Amino acid sequence: MKINKSAARVMDILMILSKQNEPLSVSQLSRELGAPKSSTFEILCTMVDRGFLEFDENVKTYKPGIKLFEVGASYLNNTDLTKEARPYLERLVKRTGETAFLATESNGDIVYLDKVEAPSSIRTTATLGTRNPMYVTGLGKALLAAYSDEKVSELMENREFIQVTSNSITDFSSLMKNIKEIRQRGYSIVNRENEEDVYCIAAPIWDYTNQPIAAMSIAGLVTRMSEDKAQEYAVYLTEAAMSLSKRLGFKQNQLFLH
Template sequence: MKLDEFSEPEKYIVPAVKRAIEILNLLEKADAPMGLSEIARHVDYPKSSIFRILVTLEKYGFVERNIGDNTFSLGIRLSQLGISKLNKMNLGYDSYKYMEELAKKTGESVYLAVLNNYRVVLIQRVDSPSMWSLVTKLGLRSPVHCTASGQVLISEFSDDELRELVKKVGLKKYTEKTITRFSELKQRLKKVREQGFSVVDREYNPELVAVAAPIRNTWGKIIAALLITLQYQGSKTVAKAYELAEDLKVYADKISRRLGYVGK
């Protein structure tokens, strides 16, 4: 059977597997281990069916049973599978299809950036047909305090982490609009956290306006930034950056969820 034949997935769902998944989801949300009767109150299946499912899941390590009171909780096997999946993920690879979609939707080139030794590094890009050449080179390293991606990547740093950053790399002035004071940087990062994105108006490059949004891993930690850069053409460029921010946030969230993030 070809994959494109699965236009009606409900037709192919196996009832016993569906029941097992519903029980696992129930145990995942529970604050404490659950007994058979308690599980039965939440899922509309016969106790005998639930018991057989639980015994099967226990055998393969997906649930654990407390012999003392015959209650059940999630087993370690689920964690092992999740960690195995995370270890096999590749940030650049898993982001690429979403970056393609975003580039097609916006008509702009899209970049993926990470933090390395207090510098921003571009590790992936998808170019639009109308791309221009000011920012295209992968591996390009940029400062964090005056770039949209950098501000996103350090937006949740503690005060101590920020002081260490400033101590290591400083707050160099690149243009008349560059942030050069610690208090100003803190205020900007507060804004970035509140709005969920950063817009930088010619703070690093006098010809660039940039907008970036955070990508998070399964634990909610910011591990990358999704970035679009625009050639400055007056105030309308900044307005466009703010418009693009909404699409960036949507696709950054899609990538985050692909990496295991489930939201706050």
């Protein structure tokens, strides 16, 4: 397969800016790319001209432009899953008063597709389009538990496990043990594994081919999440996940098939 170097650099620039979450200068971007400043500048000028980047004349930095948002919004608007899941997320927020998320897996990470917040709910660091490791998130572990053991091994066995908090899983063996518990329980739980104050419950979403394609979750402050409340919310969540899965054509009657 032949790769166009200029096209690849355009995509690399967008990824760098999305991860840095702040405007960068041409010097910073050329250094991150490992590319000459002159050629980087030409690409940046083209991206600004087409609206994919914005240039701040005062501080000489670049940031994502409105055209990039339009492309992203178009993707979300044309994704049936996002449209179909939105009412379920809103209903969960109304019933629990906590934040509800929708996410999918990409290269062993969770990517957030949608998020609904209640006025009094916790504000987490997760935003649409951002990634998090699967092994420290409720959404990620719910999907892993829905996958076959072979797929879990393919995605996670050789991955570096970084300890995000003192409660984070730090090795593949512990993850597999946790996955077994999730399958038996019927939903995943993350208790301060990715953020110090956050408790999360999640369940997978399946499609008409009986494949797990996403997960939804409820996240709230640990101090507000008693055992009884967590169990109550888990009922709401698993009902929503199953109902959405059925709407997408899922033919089974349980959320974990392995």
